[in-house]
Amino acid sequence: MIKRKKKSSKKKVFTSKKYLFLSIAIIVLLVSIIVVGMILYELGYEEGLEEKKKIYHSNIEALKQREHEVLQKYLETKPSEIADYEKNAPSSASFSSMVSSFSSFASSSSTATIAKKPQLIIIIDDVAYAYQVKALQKLDLKLNLSFFPSSSDHPFTPKYAKKCSHYMIHLPLQANHYRNEEEHTLKITSSKKEIEDVIAKIRDEFPTARFINNHTGSKFTSNYKAMKRLEKVLKKYGFIFVDSRTTPHSQVAKVVKEFGDPYIARNIFLDNEANVKYIAKQIKKAVHFAKRKGLAIAIGHPRPATIKALAKSKGILKEVKLIYIDEYY
Numbered sequence: 001m002i003k004r005k006k007k008s009s010k011k012k013v014f015t016s017k018k019y020l021f022l023s024i025a026i027i028v029l030l031v032s033i034i035v036v037g038m039i040l041y042e043l044g045y046e047e048g049l050e051e052k053k054k055i056y057h058s059n060i061e062a063l064k065q066r067e068h069e070v071l072q073k074y075l076e077t078k079p080s081e082i083a084d085y086e087k088n089a090p091s092s093a094s095f096s097s098m099v100s101s102f103s104s105f106a107s108s109s110s111t112a113t114i115a116k117k118p119q120l121i122i123i124i125d126d127v128a129y130a131y132q133v134k135a136l137q138k139l140d141l142k143l144n145l146s147f148f149p150s151s152s153d154h155p156f157t158p159k160y161a162k163k164c165s166h167y168m169i170h171l172p173l174q175a176n177h178y179r180n181e182e183e184h185t186l187k188i189t190s191s192k193k194e195i196e197d198v199i200a201k202i203r204d205e206f207p208t209a210r211f212i213n214n215h216t217g218s219k220f221t222s223n224y225k226a227m228k229r230l231e232k233v234l235k236k237y238g239f240i241f242v243d244s245r246t247t248p249h250s251q252v253a254k255v256v257k258e259f260g261d262p263y264i265a266r267n268i269f270l271d272n273e274a275n276v277k278y279i280a281k282q283i284k285k286a287v288h289f290a291k292r293k294g295l296a297i298a299i300g301h302p303r304p305a306t307i308k309a310l311a312k313s314k315g316i317l318k319e320v321k322l323i324y325i326d327e328y329y
Helices: 002-076 080-088 095-102 110-114 130-138 157-161 192-205 224-236 252-258 276-293 304-312
Strands: 119-127 144-147 167-173 211-216 240-243 295-300
Touching: 119 130, 119 167, 119 211, 119 276, 144 157, 167 192, 192 224, 224 240, 224 252, 240 252, 276 295, 276 304
Parallel strands: 119 144, 119 295, 144 167, 167 211, 211 240
Antiparallel strands: none
């Protein structure tokens, strides 16, 4: 009986060791599976992350390339409003000689005559990119930046506008002679609904904007019916129209008068020549015009020559009070 008990005891010890080793083996196997799984997961995650990074950087590079192409085209051509105007202005008329014909709105305003110091509103059209905003703000001048509505060429204009306490909207309107038409350009055939779709989107993207001026637009602004449709929608969404005067046949004054709104229009273009000296002379003309009439509105563009000329003209600009357009109207 005693011998049998010993054999049974040894058998139990052997069985216990067997289960112990089996348990350890199972644990080791599970740990190995977990470790291998984690390694494979990390490899897959890293690979997926790298793939996402590649896609992201690829999209950024594509956007930069597109921006570069648009910028090159912009720098190689005349500013849109000026190119449009030159095609529509009488051949004998120069920009400087046209200034006096745009003075009625300024001289008829009582606020301008009451002001102690002549006032000058400088609008910078075609603002579309961050570097432009940075360069213009670095001048430390009261400039009215007019931003394009967002499009595939310049998708981030609403974001850049938020960096400005005062800004405007540069609305693309149909021209008589201009090839590089912007996306969503309103045409004389655009219905009230089509116009409203564009303006409603602009209001949504630029909630604090009050003023809109035309990008090109010689054909549109000279069409009474088209301007009347636009003005009705602009009033609905709380916008005031500023006539860039790209045509001597503009119907804007007639239309806004019917709606009881003030007629606000450009007096002088600053940079119809990409020459710092020439632009500086145009700035002087704008200052002198403001002194004579009490108020002047000048339009320029975010080009290197214009920015340099503005920087060099700070002395003469002190002879007038630079203001934001919404400080006046």
